[in-house]
Amino acid sequence: MNALIGNGPKTIITRFAPSPTGYLHLGHVASAIFVWGVARAASARVLLRMEDHDLGRCRRDYEEAIFADLAWLGFAHDNTDFRFAVNSTYRQSDAGAHFESALSELIASGQVYACNCSRQEILLRNRSANAEELRYDGYCRTRGIPLDAPDVGLRLQIPTTELRFDDLRLGMQTQTPALQCGDLLLKDRHGQYTYNFAVVVDDLRQGINLVIRGEDVLHATGRQLWLADKLGGSDAISYFHHPLIMGSNGQKLSKRLLASAIASRRLAGEDPRVLLGEAAQAVGLLAAARPLTVLELPQLLSTHFLKRGRSNGGI
Numbered sequence: 001m002n003a004l005i006g007n008g009p010k011t012i013i014t015r016f017a018p019s020p021t022g023y024l025h026l027g028h029v030a031s032a033i034f035v036w037g038v039a040r041a042a043s044a045r046v047l048l049r050m051e052d053h054d055l056g057r058c059r060r061d062y063e064e065a066i067f068a069d070l071a072w073l074g075f076a077h078d079n080t081d082f083r084f085a086v087n088s089t090y091r092q093s094d095a096g097a098h099f100e101s102a103l104s105e106l107i108a109s110g111q112v113y114a115c116n117c118s119r120q121e122i123l124l125r126n127r128s129a130n131a132e133e134l135r136y137d138g139y140c141r142t143r144g145i146p147l148d149a150p151d152v153g154l155r156l157q158i159p160t161t162e163l164r165f166d167d168l169r170l171g172m173q174t175q176t177p178a179l180q181c182g183d184l185l186l187k188d189r190h191g192q193y194t195y196n197f198a199v200v201v202d203d204l205r206q207g208i209n210l211v212i213r214g215e216d217v218l219h220a221t222g223r224q225l226w227l228a229d230k231l232g233g234s235d236a237i238s239y240f241h242h243p244l245i246m247g248s249n250g251q252k253l254s255k256r257l258l259a260s261a262i263a264s265r266r267l268a269g270e271d272p273r274v275l276l277g278e279a280a281q282a283v284g285l286l287a288a289a290r291p292l293t294v295l296e297l298p299q300l301l302s303t304h305f306l307k308r309g310r311s312n313g314g315i
């Protein structure tokens, strides 16, 4: 697996970054299997980060359950370096100064503007668009709204150029953020930093150079790489987008199963190895579910992706 992401002496650092806005479910476990499996196969460090930038929805009891679930399943993180954590916990909500500093840097570039459009207004202007996500049309770009006006969001002008990156599992990807999302929202009208902004600032701050995450955010990778570059740090970030967990009929996992909290199964005294096996099977890593431990994951991931890589010319 080391061959996937280079053989240099550089420490490979990846992260698992759940949002404490609910309990972990089987989909999170599948994601953790990929993060720890790939990381341990590549001798990488895994940082655990609580993505609690949405302060209105995050709860400390969810966070406590996440810690307990991960420990129960055997996923041990490497938050041992004082640069990354206080008491081994890194929370976005503790990093306000870093977000402010990155935002100031972007404002100084002269490409940030204020926008007071509501989602409804943007939707109305995009009625004819048949896109997968809502694209902002640049309406406020030349309106000169003061950045410190009340109830405004802050957007960053995004170029119309095509962006390319090589995903470790999916191969070369081409994305044009200007056509996908338009000018990037950094901070919303309620003063909350957006996911795209917060995740990039955090990855840069923590020295993350391998991002392992689900295909559901593949579409946002081009804009994040571009933003990281604007902030002076897209140097050699590798991406591995893993498949999403599916039901037995090949459809997305049912809401009922996704809503089934790992915490309740832990508290019911289930065997964590059984749950790990279920998640691995649901995400296509095992032909049939069987009890599985975290120690088996590097071999499972290496075998699976080296075998696939030969057939698709990728990894």
Ligand SMILES: [Zn+2]
Binding pocket: 114, 115, 116, 117, 138, 139, 140, 141
């Ligand atoms: Zn606007």
